Amino acid sequence: MSISVQALSKTYGQQKAVDGITFNAEPGVLGFLGPNGAGKSTTMKMLTCFIPQTSGTATVCGFDISKEPLEVKRNIGYLPESNPLYTEMYVKESMAFVAGIHKLHQPQKRIAEVLEQTGLGPEQHKKINQLSKGYRQRVGLAQAILHDPQVLILDEPTSGLDPNQLIGIRQLILDLGKTKTIVLSTHIMQEVEAVCNRVIIINKGKIAADDTLQNLRKKNGDKTLEHIFISLTNK
Numbered sequence: 001m002s003i004s005v006q007a008l009s010k011t012y013g014q015q016k017a018v019d020g021i022t023f024n025a026e027p028g029v030l031g032f033l034g035p036n037g038a039g040k041s042t043t044m045k046m047l048t049c050f051i052p053q054t055s056g057t058a059t060v061c062g063f064d065i066s067k068e069p070l071e072v073k074r075n076i077g078y079l080p081e082s083n084p085l086y087t088e089m090y091v092k093e094s095m096a097f098v099a100g101i102h103k104l105h106q107p108q109k110r111i112a113e114v115l116e117q118t119g120l121g122p123e124q125h126k127k128i129n130q131l132s133k134g135y136r137q138r139v140g141l142a143q144a145i146l147h148d149p150q151v152l153i154l155d156e157p158t159s160g161l162d163p164n165q166l167i168g169i170r171q172l173i174l175d176l177g178k179t180k181t182i183v184l185s186t187h188i189m190q191e192v193e194a195v196c197n198r199v200i201i202i203n204k205g206k207i208a209a210d211d212t213l214q215n216l217r218k219k220n221g222d223k224t225l226e227h228i229f230i231s232l233t234n235k
Helices: 041-045 069-074 091-101 107-117 133-145 163-177 187-195 213-219 223-234
Strands: 002-010 015-025 030-034 054-059 074-078 151-155 183-184 198-203 204-212
Touching: 002 041, 002 091, 015 041, 015 054, 015 198, 030 041, 030 187, 041 054, 041 183, 041 187, 074 133, 091 133, 091 198, 107 133, 107 183, 133 163, 163 183, 163 187, 183 187, 183 198, 187 223, 198 213, 198 223, 204 213, 204 223, 213 223
Parallel strands: 030 183, 030 198, 074 151, 151 183
Antiparallel strands: 002 015, 002 054, 198 204
């Protein structure tokens, strides 16, 4: 298993943001869905070792998030919803900076590969603050995959993109999902239907559904994912 989560919880004071969730993830694209405040981003932050869990355990590529956080980070690529970028840097310069952090063996070769893969080649000599939102998202994704991690955690990677930009990013996620484990958080149901082979719906810190898209539909009278989501999260 690329990701294994066992009874993972996070409590803030009296509030349980994540309440004893258990799931596994293997190569492919896993849609991680839930209403605002359901615990999606908190779970992602625990898996990426940004915040500690209150209880439970999780491993990424066999490494424990509590005991081996550096190994977890080496094997994970993370694109948070806020997509923090050094906007005064040029695109290629920012990639070299990230490559230096990861101590890549042949940085220039890998940077060239990722720039081509993410369609950033023509933009590489521009400053990030000159780019459209779609291209900024590509820079965030490029930085997340630069060290060739086995696991990618993407939090709302296509929010605010126009239809043409959406298609490009979705195709990239699909291509990456052929060899990597991707956890994709989004509110866009069409996106989940387009790229995910499995779905987890989380509500009030607990898992409300965990199945393939096909099985979820079958169990719910062939309703749309949107209908299923609403019925499971309005309780």
